[in-house]
Amino acid sequence: MAATSKATRDQSHARVFDLDVMSLRELNQALHNLTPGSNETAWEVLNPKGNHSVAVGVDQPVTIDVRGSVGYYCGGMNDGATITVHGSAGPGVGENMMSGSIIIKGDASQYAGATGKGGLLVIEGNASSRCGISMKGIDIVVRGNIGHMSAFMAQSGNLVVLGDAGDALGDSIYEARLFVRGKVDSLGADCIAKEMRPEHLELLQGLLDRAGVTGIKPTEFKRYGSARTLYNFNIDNADAY
Amino acid sequence: MTYKNPPTTPRKSATFDDYTLSEIRRAAATGIYDIRGGGAKRKLPHFDDLLFLGASISRYPLEGYRERCDTSVVLGSRHAKKPIELKIPITIAGMSFGSLSGPAKEALGRGATLAGTSTTTGDGGMTEEERGHSKTLVYQYLPSRYGMNPRDLRRADAIEVVVGQGAKPGGGGMLLGQKISDRVAEMRTLPKGIDQRSASRHPDWTGPDDLEIKILELREITDWEKPIYVKVGGARPYYDTALAVKAGADVVVVDGMQGGTAATQEVFIENVGQPTLACIRPAVQALQDLGMHRKVQLIVSGGIRNGADVAKALALGVDAVSIGTAALVALGDNDPRWEAEYNELGTTAGAYDDWHEGRDPAGITTQDPELMKRIDPVAAGRRLANYLKVMTLEAQTIARACGKNSLHNLEPEDLVALTIEAAAMAGVPLAGTNWIPGKNGF
Numbered sequence: 001m002a003a004t005s006k007a008t009r010d011q012s013h014a015r016v017f018d019l020d021v022m023s024l025r026e027l028n029q030a031l032h033n034l035t036p037g038s039n040e041t042a043w044e045v046l047n048p049k050g051n052h053s054v055a056v057g058v059d060q061p062v063t064i065d066v067r068g069s070v071g072y073y074c075g076g077m078n079d080g081a082t083i084t085v086h087g088s089a090g091p092g093v094g095e096n097m098m099s100g101s102i103i104i105k106g107d108a109s110q111y112a113g114a115t116g117k118g119g120l121l122v123i124e125g126n127a128s129s130r131c132g133i134s135m136k137g138i139d140i141v142v143r144g145n146i147g148h149m150s151a152f153m154a155q156s157g158n159l160v161v162l163g164d165a166g167d168a169l170g171d172s173i174y175e176a177r178l179f180v181r182g183k184v185d186s187l188g189a190d191c192i193a194k195e196m197r198p199e200h201l202e203l204l205q206g207l208l209d210r211a212g213v214t215g216i217k218p219t220e221f222k223r224y225g226s227a228r229t230l231y232n233f234n235i236d237n238a239d240a241y
Numbered sequence: 242m243t244y245k246n247p248p249t250t251p252r253k254s255a256t257f258d259d260y261t262l263s264e265i266r267r268a269a270a271t272g273i274y275d276i277r278g279g280g281a282k283r284k285l286p287h288f289d290d291l292l293f294l295g296a297s298i299s300r301y302p303l304e305g306y307r308e309r310c311d312t313s314v315v316l317g318s319r320h321a322k323k324p325i326e327l328k329i330p331i332t333i334a335g336m337s338f339g340s341l342s343g344p345a346k347e348a349l350g351r352g353a354t355l356a357g358t359s360t361t362t363g364d365g366g367m368t369e370e371e372r373g374h375s376k377t378l379v380y381q382y383l384p385s386r387y388g389m390n391p392r393d394l395r396r397a398d399a400i401e402v403v404v405g406q407g408a409k410p411g412g413g414g415m416l417l418g419q420k421i422s423d424r425v426a427e428m429r430t431l432p433k434g435i436d437q438r439s440a441s442r443h444p445d446w447t448g449p450d451d452l453e454i455k456i457l458e459l460r461e462i463t464d465w466e467k468p469i470y471v472k473v474g475g476a477r478p479y480y481d482t483a484l485a486v487k488a489g490a491d492v493v494v495v496d497g498m499q500g501g502t503a504a505t506q507e508v509f510i511e512n513v514g515q516p517t518l519a520c521i522r523p524a525v526q527a528l529q530d531l532g533m534h535r536k537v538q539l540i541v542s543g544g545i546r547n548g549a550d551v552a553k554a555l556a557l558g559v560d561a562v563s564i565g566t567a568a569l570v571a572l573g574d575n576d577p578r579w580e581a582e583y584n585e586l587g588t589t590a591g592a593y594d595d596w597h598e599g600r601d602p603a604g605i606t607t608q609d610p611e612l613m614k615r616i617d618p619v620a621a622g623r624r625l626a627n628y629l630k631v632m633t634l635e636a637q638t639i640a641r642a643c644g645k646n647s648l649h650n651l652e653p654e655d656l657v658a659l660t661i662e663a664a665a666m667a668g669v670p671l672a673g674t675n676w677i678p679g680k681n682g683f
Contacts, residue, residue: 057462
């Protein structure tokens with residue numbers, strides 16, 4: 001296949017894909033062609049230049065280093081790969097991730113980790129609005145701040161924010177856990193501050209460790225989650241919506 | 242002798258009719274809007290308001306039962322490496338596991354496969370019952386993304402990006418606590434027993450430009466193999482169709498207001514969206530204006546009941562129709578055999594629409610293990626296949642009478658309308674005239 005013959009290897013034996021030379025289609029097809037046990041476990045993508053859908057739908061435990069910034073949906077539906085973006089990410093990075101991890105060295109745009117079912121998304125800069133929207137099991141760690149309406153309708157998983165959160169955090173939240181170290185501009189409908197119990201401190205320490213965060217204690221965070229008052233419709237709660 | 246004034250006959254208001262009065266009393270007693278399943282129940286201009294002309298001196302017919310009349314259709318030939326080929330132009334619309342029982346989903350798969358057509362998942366993910374029994378399965382990509390995962394995406398035969406549906410354009414799904422069983426809760430990553438309200442908007446894109454990027458992502462994940470449908474409710478069919486085409490859709494699905502839902506507010510169902518008949522010509526016009534008619538396929542749904550409806554929709558320019566409510570009736574929904582139980586629920590066979598309550602006597606719109614035993618997936622699937630075959634034969638009968646050797650050769654010129662409204666909506670002449678309201682400036 002053309003994709004294989006055109007790919008080159010650097011000295012560390014990573015397979016290098018230069019998106020200035022090869023197409024996005026060739027890159028994703030080569031990643032999808034990987035089979036369990038393949039020895040092509042290290043990949044490097046050059047010149048992403050804001051391309052959309054870089055390394056989407058990967059289902060093997062390979063590492064992919066993307067050298068530059070990406071457009072929409074980088075690592076979408078990732079299932080097992082470790083993807084590092086050495087730049088910033090456009091909207092929907094890691095959307096619907098199943099497993100594996102995605103690390104963004106820069107900032108992330110809207111909807112980071114939307115509907116993610118599993119795995120770990122680390123954003124070393126800031127994340128924009130609707131971070132973790134509708135999350136369903138993913139763990140998200142943001143070193144900077146997050147924008148408004150984050151964790152909207154978040155169902156499960158954990159969102160950790162070392163900085164501040166914008167307005168309407170956790171609006172209509174279900175069972176996801178939110179940990180914010182800085183200030184929260186406002187909480188959304190049915191989202192409340194909750195007691196940080198020992199099991200939460202332990203959970204949070206584990207998340208910080210997995211994200212490679214050091215020098216910050218779980219006790220510096222506040223926990224937020226669902227008041228569960230909107231779980232079954234009650235007309236007397238209609239003003240909350 | 243005293244004169245007695247003659248009384249007038251008691252007269253009920255046409256505005257405040259019995260149903261309206263009962264709804265006011267219900268609202269006053271409960272303080273919550275009425276929720277129900279199904280589509281618009283009000284009288285609307287529909288396919289019944291159209292007639293075929295048949296053959297005459299200027300057109301000659303094909304021999305019924307003898308001369309071939311093709312019914313097959315290919316969906317997704319624009320971009321997909323593996324388009325779908327169906328034997329009949331009637332597909333089964335998306336209905337969720339959760340709203341429907343597992344055996345009902347299995348029956349839909351069995352019936353559709355026997356008849357040579359596809360079924361569609363719904364707002365609850367893909368079940369083994371349906372994947373296992375449906376040869377051609379369309380996997381819906383919904384705002385809630387319940388159960389969405391790349392493995393199911395790859396084992397689907399097509400992907401349908403759902404923007405809206407005819408019963409509630411602009412509304413999200415709803416599944417009340419009674420139906421959130423352990424299995425449904427697990428598939429949706431939700432606590433058991435809560436009232437589940439799906440999002441009305443997709444979480445990671447808004448507008449046609451984002452949709453184009455989203456479709457690119459889905460194509461990349463599935464290596465450009467699967468046809469990608471975009472489904473919209475019958476709101477602005479001309480622009481929605483044009484924008485879906487622009488965004489890269491292989492197939493556009495337009496669902497009129499008679500199209501059913503598992504549950505939403507009555508006020509939404511009856512007052513938002515356009516009738517199916519009013520949606521078809523604008524959608525076809527959009528495709529024609531873009532030079533994409535027959536290149537991007539158009540599926541229309543909402544109130545399709547028989548082969549005449551199929552033939553009329555195809556004559557107006559659609560490539561296939563989709564059925565939901567009618568398919569459920571073929572499985573056994575609202576069957577008079579359960580009349581005593583419908584009465585206990587305060588309703589009658591034919592009117593039962595409290596599908597969200599999960600107490601369906603027919604075992605279809607329920608998650609109750611005892612009730613769902615009442616539906617035999619094999620027998621119900623057979624009934625659905627029979628029904629689909631009858632619809633197809635009926636449509637062929639009409640097409641042959643119009644001299645067409647393919648259902649897709651039917652054309653607007655084969656039709657007239659019985660009412661001015663239908664003539665205007667369908668863009669065909671009022672019967673007995675050459676007048677198409679709205680054409681030529683009057």
